Amino acid sequence: MKPQHSRNFTRTLLIQALALGAAATFATGAHADAPSYTIVDLGVIGNGEFSQAFGNSRNGNFVVGRSSDSHDQAYRWSAQGGMQALGNIDGRQFATAHGVNNAGLTVGVSAATWFGTAPLPVMWHANGSVTALALPEGYGSGAAFAVNASGLIAGTATSAEGDRAVLFNAATGSGSVISATTANGSFMTNAFGVNDAGLVVGIGTDPSDLALIVGMVYNSNTGEMSSLGALPGHNSAINFGVSNNGYVVGASSVYSGDGSPFIWSASQGMKPSACPRTPPMARAAASTTKAGWSATPAASSPSHSSTPTAPPTPSKACCPPATTGTSAPTPAPRPCPSPTTAASSARPSITARSMPTK
Numbered sequence: 001m002k003p004q005h006s007r008n009f010t011r012t013l014l015i016q017a018l019a020l021g022a023a024a025t026f027a028t029g030a031h032a033d034a035p036s037y038t039i040v041d042l043g044v045i046g047n048g049e050f051s052q053a054f055g056n057s058r059n060g061n062f063v064v065g066r067s068s069d070s071h072d073q074a075y076r077w078s079a080q081g082g083m084q085a086l087g088n089i090d091g092r093q094f095a096t097a098h099g100v101n102n103a104g105l106t107v108g109v110s111a112a113t114w115f116g117t118a119p120l121p122v123m124w125h126a127n128g129s130v131t132a133l134a135l136p137e138g139y140g141s142g143a144a145f146a147v148n149a150s151g152l153i154a155g156t157a158t159s160a161e162g163d164r165a166v167l168f169n170a171a172t173g174s175g176s177v178i179s180a181t182t183a184n185g186s187f188m189t190n191a192f193g194v195n196d197a198g199l200v201v202g203i204g205t206d207p208s209d210l211a212l213i214v215g216m217v218y219n220s221n222t223g224e225m226s227s228l229g230a231l232p233g234h235n236s237a238i239n240f241g242v243s244n245n246g247y248v249v250g251a252s253s254v255y256s257g258d259g260s261p262f263i264w265s266a267s268q269g270m271k272p273s274a275c276p277r278t279p280p281m282a283r284a285a286a287s288t289t290k291a292g293w294s295a296t297p298a299a300s301s302p303s304h305s306s307t308p309t310a311p312p313t314p315s316k317a318c319c320p321p322a323t324t325g326t327s328a329p330t331p332a333p334r335p336c337p338s339p340t341t342a343a344s345s346a347r348p349s350i351t352a353r354s355m356p357t358k
Contacts, residue, residue, distance in 0.1 A: 045073050045085050053077075055099040055146070058196075058244065064097035064106050072096055072114070076106050076124065087130040089122065097124065099146035099154075105170060107133075107144035107153050119143050121155050123170060133168045136177050144168060146193045146241075152220065154191035154200050165191035165202050167220060178218055180225035184208065188216045188225065193241040197221075201239035201248055211255050215239040217248065228264055231272055237262070249273070 044051045048067035056063045063077040067085075071093035074086040088095045089110045097108040106124040110132070111117055121133040121144040135142050135157050142157035151170030156163050157177065165188035168175040181187045184206065191202040198220040204227070206212045215228045215237030230237045231252035238259070239250040246266055251259030261273040 042077050043083055045075055045083055048073065051075070051083075054096065057100045057102045057104075058149075059102045061102065062100045062104055062106075064100045064108070066096040072111075074106075074108055074124065076100060076104065076128070078104075084128055086124045086128050089120065089130060089132055095122065095130075098144065101147045101149055101151075103149070105147055105151060107147045107155070107168075109143035121153075121157075121166075121168060121175070123147070123153065123168075123173075131173055134174045136164075136166060136175050139164070139166075139177075142166060142175075145191065148194045148198070149196045150198075152194055152198060154194040154202070156190040162205075163189040165189055165200070165204070165218070167191065167194075167200065178225075180218060180223050182214075182216070182225050182227055186214045186216065186225075186227060188218060191218070192239065194220075195242045195244045195246075197244065199242055199246065201242045201250075203238050212236050213238060213253070213256060215248075215250055215252075217242075228270055231260060231262055231270060234260070237270075 042051060042053065042063065045067040047069060049069045051065060051067040053063050053065040055065070061078055065075060065077075066072045067075055067083065072095055074088070074095040074097040075083050076086060076097060077083045086095065086097060086106065092110050092112055094111040094114060094116070095108060096111075097106045099108070100106040104126045108122055108124075109116075109119045110122045110130070111119045119141050121135070121142045122130050123133060123144065124130050133142075133144060133153070133155075139157035139159045142155055144153050144155035146154045147170065153168035153170055153175075155166050155168060155175070157166045157175065158164075165178040166175045167178060178188050178191065178200070185208075186204050186206045188200075188202050188204040190204075191200050193201045200218040200220055202216055202218075204214040204216040206214050213236035215230070216225060216239065217228065218225050228237055228239065228248065234252045234254050236255050237250055237252045239248050241250075242248045248264040250262060250264075252262050252270070252272075253259040262270050263273050264270040
């Protein structure tokens with residue numbers, strides 16, 4: 001039986017459509033009925049065996065991810081141009097695109113092997129050419145996850161001491177560690193999202209309890225770092241995405257245990273997102289629209305043959321946010337590099353591939 005290519009892509013697009021379509025309803029406070037949508041199969045590059053989508057531009061014009069067979073080919077897709085293969089660093093055959101802005105500037109990671117060995121942060125220009133982003137001094141690997149309209153890129157860098165969140169400048173290609181801390185000394189280890197106002201969300205470490213996963217928000221304009229706290233009964237959080245008007249989405253848990261999706265706003269604080277139950281580590285809101293609708297992962301496993309088996313790659317399920325609540329501190333992460341010790345199990349590692357099951 002022929003493999004069912006691109007089911008992960010298809011369902012990712014389905015959720016994007018659901019989330020965007022629901023925005024106006026939530027904004028007016030009306031009952032959030034499920035909006036209509038169109039499913040689009042993005043396909044694969046060449047003879048690719050399957051493909052995955054990991055990010056989209058805020059205006060919905062671009063979708064980015066990877067198409068895979070014996071190697072990983074990063075791509076950028078648009079309705080007008082279809083799936084465009086993106087270049088890779090010389091000598092490497094594995095790359096994944098994670099984020100893209102409205103101008104088509106795309107960011108992601110290039111790796112030396114199928115399993116993500118020696119990851120390096122990269123960006124792709126409009127013509128598909130690739131540029132390696134410069135890691136801060138003392139750091140040997142890293143990844144880029146999101147880019148805003150001005151070319152501010154959120155990512156991570158890894159050294160012998162562990163992971164640190166990094167901001168890269170698309171104009172210069174240089175990266176600098178986010179060194180700001182909260183009042184208690186918590187620091188950001190992975191930056192997963194950035195909005196056009198320069199608000200950066202991710203996860204971090206609390207030096208007083210290294211097992212905690214701290215959902216963090218960094219204001220790149222003021223240099224202020226803060227944390228969002230967690231849902232009632234929880235003590236950890238992961239911030240995956242932030243909208244242009246400040247909605248933050250992610251997952252809240254007890255340490256690195258089973259997570260529950262949340263949506264946070266300055267006016268309503270952190271509230272649980274009423275999504276259907278899904279597998280443990282798949283329960284995390286990963287993106288949010290301007291009006292506060294969030295999208296969360298759900299299990300998906302297209303047919304695939306003659307490749308190693310790994311945990312199923314999440315697709316998405318659309319969930320309306322809660323409409324009441326109290327305010328809370330600051331934001332939390334998204335699928336990416338594993339920082340340190342106990343916190344690593346709460347999010348995907350950049351060295352681990354997500355492959356569809358057979």
